[in-house]
Amino acid sequence: MYDFDTPAPRTGTGAIKWDLRQSAFGNGGALPFWVADSDYMSPPEVVEALQAAAKNCVFGYTAPTQRYKDAVAGWIGRRHGWQIDTGWLVPSTGIVSELSNIVRCFTEKGDKVLIQTPVYDPFAGVVRDAGRTLVENRLLHDEHLRYTMDFEELARQLSAGVKMMLLCSPHNPVGRVWTREEVCRVAALCREYGVLLVSDEIHWDILMPGRAHFSAGSAGTDGNVIVLCAPSKTFNVAGLKCSNDIIPDAALRERLIKWKESFHMEGPNNMGLAACEAAYTHGGRWCDEQNAYLWENAALVRETFARELPQVRIAPLEGTYLMWLEISKTGLGSRAVCEKLNRAGAILNDGYRYGDDSFVRLNIACPRAQLRAGLDVMVDCLAGELKP
Ligand SMILES: Cc1ncc(COP(=O)(O)O)c(C=O)c1O
Missing domain, CATH: 3.90.1150.10 (Aspartate Aminotransferase, domain 1)
Structure with missing residues (x-):
């Protein structure tokens, strides 16, 4: 234990x-x-991997290895039932900064970006700070404080020129793990109205009994999706600044990579990569x-x-x-x-x-x-x- x-x-x-x-x-x-x-x-397996990396006494420039990518893909397949191609991975240095990059890369000033409130506050921040127009889709709750989505309002808003939707799944702070049906309905609406679905799934491993996470990446989005995940919450390694974008569509992926290159942005560092690989290999x-x-x-x-x-x-x-x-x-x-x-x-x-x-x-x-x-x-x- x-x-x-x-x-x-x-x-x-x-x-x-x-x-x-x-x-x-x-x-x-x-x-x-x-x-x-x-x-x-943090898990001893992660700490040991960091100690082993330190023992090497070299902290030079490091790129994600195929072993790292296989560890990420293996975790996602085993834990979340989503078989990804390791070519879809774009390692990044934190989810909030990546949300900001994605908003700026795929939308123009003034474009509408939808979030579902109440929600983790940087969602509104990355939209407003980029000069985009925030569209707020309020979540509903019943008398037991169980939250649901207002799909009618969501459809109305998405059909009115929204360019991107930021989904928080599982949802911080209302504690919902969206079901397969809910995620598929969101994905279908985004597809219908040509809205790019960006799904922040940083909390996806932290599940209470009887709950299963269903990734927006497996919701039949026809590639119209970017999933963001990280070992940071699950394994308490947020300070190591290592996260992963999963972008099945090659054109979207290339566009984001080029955009980040144009700002000379770098990927995660060697310690973050070591921790992530160990966590996803040994952390089940x-x-x-x-x-x-x-x-x-x-x-x-x-x-x-x-x-x-x-x-x-x-x-x-x-x-x-x-x-x-x-x-x-x-x-x-x-x-x-x-x-x-x-x-x-x-x-x-x-x-x-x-x-x-x-x-x-x-x-x-x-x-x-x-x-x-x-x-x-x-x-x-x-x-x-x-x-x-
Ligand atoms: C939904 C959500 N996204 C992102 C983050 C932060 O991610 P990062 O530290 O990788 O920027 C948090 C942290 O609380 C969060 O709850």
């Missing part, structure tokens, strides 16, 4: 989540549940055990709030390690709630930044003892706001 209970030593390492607590939130002692990385150690069992651990963490959150503070409702977690908590009964907006939580000693993300001020986002990828201590702080603090 792998160890998820021992905290990783992160303070003083430059870890954004820990070392920016004081400057970003004014409370350097608060427990951090914000930035989406994990507070236990670790990934399964992590998912089981996260599911128990999620149960702890659900049970704690159900028992202590049922006024705070929680969206069902199907995938990702990010929980979406509804705090509207406090009568406060999410930024005010987060401000109070920060001062009390727990740092969460406000839902305002993702497009819904009635929620806050809680990262549960941490040792259980840390989560338990954080929940005590959250319950105490929010109970004060929810007194009858």
Whole structure:
């Protein structure tokens, strides 16, 4: 069994989540549940691969090897049932910067780009910062806070001149793992209206019991798709800046490669490549055990709030390690709630930044003892706001 209970030593390492607590939130002692990385150690197999690479004592220019590409393709085939050609891979240095490249490469200033809100805030950022027009397709939810897509509105919006859709799958922050039917419907609409589908699947391995990820790449898009994935969330290697674009269509792929070359952009570095290859070669069992651990963490959150503070409702977690908590009964907006939580000693993300001020986002990828201590702080603090 792998160890998820021992905290990783992160303070003083430059870890954004820990070392920016004081400057970003004014409370350097608060427990951090914000930035989406994990507070236990990466898999030993990944650490050993990095140590072996360091032992070589050479850190020269490195290109992705065929062995690396086979490892990525093997993982995708085994874990996600999608058989890719390794020629479709375009290794990249992070998903957000790649989303920005893709928006700029395939659309013109003023073009419409659609996102589904509430969503990870850089989605709006990469569209707006490129001078493109943001089209917001609101997700719907039922009384249990289970989210679905508004397909009628989506069809109407896509038919009205949208050039690109950014899909978040699984979805941060609402925790949905889109089903095969949902993904295929999105893909069919994009095909019908000539919209390039760009699917950010960075959370695709982090699946709760009974959930299976269905990649937009296997949704019959006729090549009209770019899938972005990375080992960064699954194996806690985000700082190594290694991600992968999968672009089945040769013309799209060549266009993006040429566009990036025109800006003299480089690919991932040797340590990122080594970590990714090791993770995708040896990380299956670790990934399964992590998912089981996260599911128990999620149960702890659900049970704690159900028992202590049922006024705070929680969206069902199907995938990702990010929980979406509804705090509207406090009568406060999410930024005010987060401000109070920060001062009390727990740092969460406000839902305002993702497009819904009635929620806050809680990262549960941490040792259980840390989560338990954080929940005590959250319950105490929010109970004060929810007194009858
Ligand atoms: C949906 C989604 N995309 C991308 C990222 C960040 O990816 P990267 O660090 O590779 O830019 C995150 C991180 O939380 C995310 O949730």
